[in-house]
Amino acid sequence: MTQERVSIQTADFSVSDEIAALRAGDARVGAVCAFVGTVRDHSAGQSVSTMELEHYPGMTEKSIEAMIDEALRRFDVYGARVIHRVGLLQPEDQIVLVAVTSAHRGQSFQACEFLMDYLKTQAPFWKKEQTPEGARWVDARVADDAALARWGIAASNA
Template sequence: MNIVVRVGKADFDVGAECRALASHSPQSGAVVQFVGLMRDSNQGDDVLTMELEHYPGMTERRITEIVELAQQRWPLFATTVIHRVGVLYPQDQIVFVGVSAAHRHDAFQACEFIMDYLKTEAPFWKKERTLTGEQRWVDARQTDQQALKRWQV
C-alpha cells in the first residue's frame, strides 16, 4: 500500500490528491476523502485565526502508525494524510484524509477511522485568537474521544 503523510504550511489541491489516490491501482473502485476546514466560531465566540503547532518527526511518525492501523483492518491501495500547521484563517483547509480501496465500504470506514484517530492521537496543538483578542488553547472534545471508542476492540 502507498502511504503519503505531509505536515506543513502549504495548502493542498483536493482534486490532484484524489487523482493521485485513484492512480495507485487499476483495481481501485472507490476513493473517499475528508477535508477539514477552519470554522469562524468555536465555543460561542467568533474566531479570527487558529495557529497549529506540532512536533516535527514525531507527528509524521504517529500519523503513519495510524494509517498502518487502518491498513491492518481494511484492504487499501493508497492513503494520503495532509495536515497543515501555522496560522490559518476561517475556511482555510486544515486536513485532508484520502483513501483508495476496491470497495466503497472499506474506503469510507478507513477514512473515518483515520480521521477519528487523528483528532485524538496525533500530536498537534491548536491556539485560537478570538474577535475580542483573547488567545486560548483548544482542548480535545469529549465527542472526539467517544468517536474513537467505536473502533477499539
C-alpha cells in the first residue's frame, strides 16, 4: 500500500507516526528531513489568540501534489509527505508537516525547504488571525516570495 502524500485535515498529527510511515519498507533511506510549523501567539507586532485556515478542497491537494512531483524531479529524494491543517487553531498547535526521505541529508534538506517555500506562498490556503483589534487576513510576506524566487519560481500572489 502506498502512503498518501498530501493530507488536508482538521485533526492534529503525530510527527513520529508520519515519519515512520514515510520510511516504512524503504531500506534506501539514509536521511529524513522534517519541518513542523506551529501557530505563534503573535504576528506583525500583535498578539494572536487564534488562527483560522481555509482552503479550496481538491485544488489545494492537486497544487501540493504537483509541487511534490516537482521536488522529486529537482532533488534526489525518495518520498515526501505534506500534512496541512485547516479550521480553527490555537497558539502552539501544529499547522503543517513537510517530511522528505533520501539517501543523504543534503537532498532531503533542500527538498523540504523547497516544499515549505512553495506552501508559504503558492498553496491555496487563506489564514485569518484573531487579534485584540479584530480579525485580519494574512498575506504572504515579501521574504516568503524571495525564498520561492531562489528556486526559479515567481510568486503568483503579487
